Each structure stands twice: as C-alpha cells, then as structure tokens.
Amino acid sequence: MKQGEKSLLSRNKILEACGILFAEKGFDATTMQDIIARSGLSKGAIYHHFKSKEEIMQALGDKMFFDNNPFDEIRKRTDLNGLQKIRELLRLNQSDTKRNEFNMAAIPILKDPRILATAVEANRRVLTPLWLELLEEGKADGSIQTKYAKELSELLPLINFWFMPSIYPATAEEIHNKFIFVIEVLSNMGLPLMEEEDIKATAEKWIKEISPK
Numbered sequence: 001m002k003q004g005e006k007s008l009l010s011r012n013k014i015l016e017a018c019g020i021l022f023a024e025k026g027f028d029a030t031t032m033q034d035i036i037a038r039s040g041l042s043k044g045a046i047y048h049h050f051k052s053k054e055e056i057m058q059a060l061g062d063k064m065f066f067d068n069n070p071f072d073e074i075r076k077r078t079d080l081n082g083l084q085k086i087r088e089l090l091r092l093n094q095s096d097t098k099r100n101e102f103n104m105a106a107i108p109i110l111k112d113p114r115i116l117a118t119a120v121e122a123n124r125r126v127l128t129p130l131w132l133e134l135l136e137e138g139k140a141d142g143s144i145q146t147k148y149a150k151e152l153s154e155l156l157p158l159i160n161f162w163f164m165p166s167i168y169p170a171t172a173e174e175i176h177n178k179f180i181f182v183i184e185v186l187s188n189m190g191l192p193l194m195e196e197e198d199i200k201a202t203a204e205k206w207i208k209e210i211s212p213k
Helices: 003-025 033-037 041-048 053-067 070-075 082-094 097-109 111-143 149-163 172-188 196-210
Strands: none
Touching: 003 033, 003 041, 003 053, 003 097, 003 149, 033 041, 053 097, 070 082, 070 111, 082 111, 097 111, 111 149, 149 172
C-alpha cells in the first residue's frame, strides 16, 4: 500500500471511530484516549492528521456531507424545475436524521471564533456555488423570479448560523420569529421556499430540534 493510501486509511479510521464515539458518548465526554482505543492508532498518528477534537468534528461533518451530498441527488432529477429542486433539497435535509443529530451536537463548538470562522468559510466555498447553480436553473426555467441569484447563494449558507442559539442567543419564540422572517424575506426576494400551509408545521418541527433545552 502506498504512503498516501495508508495516510487516507488512518484518517478514515479516526473519523469512523469519532463518529461512533461522538454518537455514543457525546462530543465533550469523548477523550483522546477513547479515540486512540477505538481507532487502534497512536496518539501521534491522530495528531498527525488532526490538531484537536474540534478539527475532527469539522472533518467528520465534511465527510458526512460529501458522502451523501443532497445536491448531487437533486441535480439528477429531471422531473423537477429549479424551485422544486430547492424545496426537495430542504425536505431531504430535514429528513436526514443522522446528519441533523450530528449538526445539533456540533453547535456548541461553534462558540469558538476560530472554528466558527472556518465553518463559515467552508460553507461559502462549498455551498454557495451549489446554491447558485440551482438558483440559476430556476431563473432559466422561470420557476424562480429574482434579480438576486448571486446574493441569495451567498446568504443561504449563512442563515443557519443566525438560527443557532450558541451564536445568537434566543428563546424558542424568538427563533420562531426568525424562521418566519427568513421565509418572508426570501419570498419577497423571489425565492418562495415553502407553500403557506407548510410553513407552520415545518417551523414547529425544526424549532423543537434547535431550541435551547
């Protein structure tokens, strides 16, 4: 096995071990010794790939996204127009229980400014082009009427950070108001993400998951 393949194998062992540990014990309760024991790698090998648990959490989140990228699945759908693809994308995200649980577990570490900055940059680099592709498709087929495709593609990846109570402290009622506000603003910008009858049910379900306990 080549050196690069060995390195990738070791990295994946760490991520697999941490995925199990974070789910079983939680992020804070997982120790470096736990990671060593579960992965079968030395402390030096782990630190060769990652400087901290927080960095592992970020890499694990990236891997979960790219291993099951909902944008790839939506891109193949020839039966949907641009707006329908975006709505289906949101539905797929909401139904991905494993990823949602992971995202909820990752919220507290975003209090670290360095980690938050890295997460924002990753979202800008990865998600903005994907959102822009769907928005431009919707403009082309007439299902999305907006002059602000580029601006919306940059805004959409940032909205989740505004909703997070660990970054912007808020009560459940305040988060609900934010949700309604975002839906209305995006609709006024030419991107109606939800039908009127779906807004209340979606808001209640999602806010229950993200609200401070």
